[in-house]
């Protein structure tokens with residue numbers, strides 16, 4: 680399997696690029712943001728709990744998010760995928776450790792972490808633009824967007840160090856056309872798959 684993590688601040692294009700990588704490499708796309716929004720839409724207890732955090736731009740507690748990804752390897756295998764692309768997960772070191780444990784139990788591992796670099800001004804503009812049509816309550820308010828970026832800087836950015844230590848972090852320029860960024864990501868994935876993929 681080739682298991683990739685798309686890493687980067689809110690609005691850096693993780694969802695956009697994950698969808699393209701999913702299609703090109705036949706991967707299972709796991710977006711914890713989408714999974715949470717799906718729970719909210721269905722009005723489940725988990726969704727109602729998660730909404731309180733998401734509306735404030737705060738990360739949802741680790742145990743909630745980790746609980747949602749337990750069966751991803753089995754689903755990927757059942758669907759005949761070549762691996763998994765994790766989008767917006769892990770966002771804390773505890774989540775990264777839980778993912779390593781989960782993948783190890785299933786006889787696989789993280790192949791590579793693709794980190795999208797985008798400056799703060801560009802992030803805010805992209806999210807506000809999406810907020811005009813997305814209907815997402817966390818996309819409309821500048822203070823909530825700032826909070827999301829702050830959460831990223833304090834809780835998520837350190838996760839890059841966790842993967843750098845493992846030698847599997849690759850930084851990719853995240854400003855430019857969607858197609859050019861996709862090409863850079865594909866080059867990174869091809870490098871990764873020639874060195875790190877397992878069965």
Ligand code: B4P
Nearest residue numbers: 689690691692693694695711712733737738739767805809
């Ligand atoms: P997410 O759903 O992951 O939202 P995101 O970080 O805003 O999205 P992304 O980076 O994917 O941006 P996109 O491609 O859409 O998280 C939302 C919330 O859920 C979090 O704040 C948190 O509360 C909770 N959550 C999710 N996962 C969690 C976890 N693991 N632990 C705890 N809490 C969790 O791109 C943004 C916009 O830019 C789009 O409109 C896109 O069209 C545009 N864009 C993309 N690429 C572009 C480019 N190259 N140029 C110009 N615009 C571009």
